Amino acid sequence: MPPVIDPERCTGCGTCVEICSEDVFYGSVSGEIPTVAYPRECSHFSGCVSVCPAQAITLRIPLPMLLVYKPAAEDLENPV
Numbered sequence: 001m002p003p004v005i006d007p008e009r010c011t012g013c014g015t016c017v018e019i020c021s022e023d024v025f026y027g028s029v030s031g032e033i034p035t036v037a038y039p040r041e042c043s044h045f046s047g048c049v050s051v052c053p054a055q056a057i058t059l060r061i062p063l064p065m066l067l068v069y070k071p072a073a074e075d076l077e078n079p080v
């Protein structure tokens with residue numbers, strides 16, 4: 001499942017769009033809340049979650065992936 005962006009927190013800085021190595025946010029416009037255009041492209045590496053200065057992104061990890069998913073150290077230190 002894709003990242004979910006909280007529109008109340010997002011400032012439209014675009015940092016998540018820049019760091020995403022896939023096309024998840026393809027077509028997003030600078031200064032606006034990013035569009036999750038290709039959610040199935042998400043590789044769940046949590047980069048967008050880690051870099052978001054507004055803590056506006058929640059990553060939904062698919063159930064089968066939860067068996068092997070390991071949160072990044074900084075996510076454990078600063079849970080949302």
Ligand code: SF4
Pocket residue numbers: 005009010011012013014015016017032033034051052053054055056057
């Ligand atoms: S990094 Fe966070 S605040 Fe910036 S555009 Fe992405 S979701 Fe919005």
